[in-house]
Amino acid sequence: MENIDRIKDPILSIKDLSIAYNKGAKYAVKDVNVEVKKNAITAIMGPSGCGKSTLLRAINRMHELYPSIETKGNIFLHDEDIMKMSTIQLRRKIGMVFQRPNPFPTMSIYDNVIAGYKLNGIRISKSERDNIVEQSLRNVALWDEVKDSLFKKGTFLSGGQQQRLCIARALAFQPEVILLDEPTSALDPIATSRVEDLLVELKKKYTIVLVTHNMSQAARISDYSMFMYLGDLVEYGKTKMMFTNPRDSKTEEYLTGKFG
């Protein structure tokens, strides 16, 4: 793999990362070396089963939910090895949003936003709570739509609103990095474009890593792109470069729709 755009002062650096779902099984992610730029959107693309979700989940160690998983290599957040951090601390610094909106069904919109604090038993004053809820909902452009129904269940919202609520929930902890696993694949085109606009807005404050199946989405919003194929990181670089002048023939074939 070539990597000509050397990234200065990366927020995340992935070094020789290999992941297998079972001991001795085929690697789902093979020897990946990547540096992620701060305050930018990095998209991970590739056909189904290429390991892009596995790579994304490894960044906040959600992949460890599979008990038999085997991980080699390191991931550094700034200079700290995340494999040595506690998952509880790590996941507060690196938030995650999933494919399908998953607000907690028993909680109100307000409680959903503040869920990270509530569930972790972190005590904050009511004014601070109100402030975090308002700020987080404003950040995802949901405040005006829900400010009169904050104490209704989050599951009454539309799919797109629910997904923005889930992003707000991840933002409430003020993480440094937000990981999104195909965040718009369950949404309609209008909701999708709202989430995309939101991500572009959010990169001013946060670093965003996004898995997407949708190439035009990657082209529209991402600054850097990775192309993965069968566990290998085939190509990584500035999105504009990759889409106009891919260096690898596999990338070109994928981008032009010859497979995938």
Added chain:
Amino acid sequence: MNAQAIQAPTISTSNIDSRKLKNKAFRILVIVLSALTISPIALILGKLIVKGIRQINLDFFYQNAPNTLEAMTAISNGEIIPGGIANGITGTIFLVILASLMAIPIGIIIGIFLYENQEKRYANLIRNLSDILQGVPSIVLGLIAYLWVVKNITNGFSALAGSVALAIMMLPLIIRATEETMKMIPGTLKEAGLALGVPYYKVILRVLIPSGFSGLSTGILLSISRVLGETAPLMLTTLGSPVINWDVSAPTSAVPLLIWEFYNDPNMVDLIWSSSLFLMGFVLTLNIISKRISAKRKVI
């Protein structure tokens, strides 16, 4: 590719009348069989109401069971039998509360354990043992509770012994209900909790259990209604008591035990029916409540 026209098969309409007839016959058959299925419960309820309603008044709920002499005097004077089944009602409630305190936490914990370890061999073993436990005759559980608790802990018949037997009966039902409920909760909710940096045990306590509340409470209520009418294990463990008892180490009455006592006393026949009606109504109410909860509190 050339699209080929698909030839529609010709459907004959000549036998349409005989088809309609068959349809009608089948519909009638279904209605008759459904009526046959629900008729036992209708007949039972009808009989209980006709024979038992006469005895049901305020005293029935507030007074303890009468002795045979009081009953005989009342009958010979042509009056209804005095007294009620307050000792039985309180005893049943007391036993069920004690049994629930034991069975609910243990059952839910085991159910969650099975859900978290679906494919593991020891989980399968526990699941099978729990199924076998469900098939153990209740009188055997009564004997076991007699041996463990009556003989060794309370040194005499006691509410505790009875509730242990009932708790063992409730366990498999709660375990199964918990596991099935947890399976229905989308895995994405667990991920959402963990991704917020919430420790695993808190995800279970504060996310999964509240989300599965309706399933869990339905299972628990059904397991309670299952043990409410148990008589055999209580005969060997709580024995019965003529007065209201709230002491775990003392003999306690229960509605099904009272029914058995009334059955053995020729003067108390009328009370059999009213007590049975009460028990039946109690079980029916619990079932209806559990159905309501599962319809109303459904979050998943």
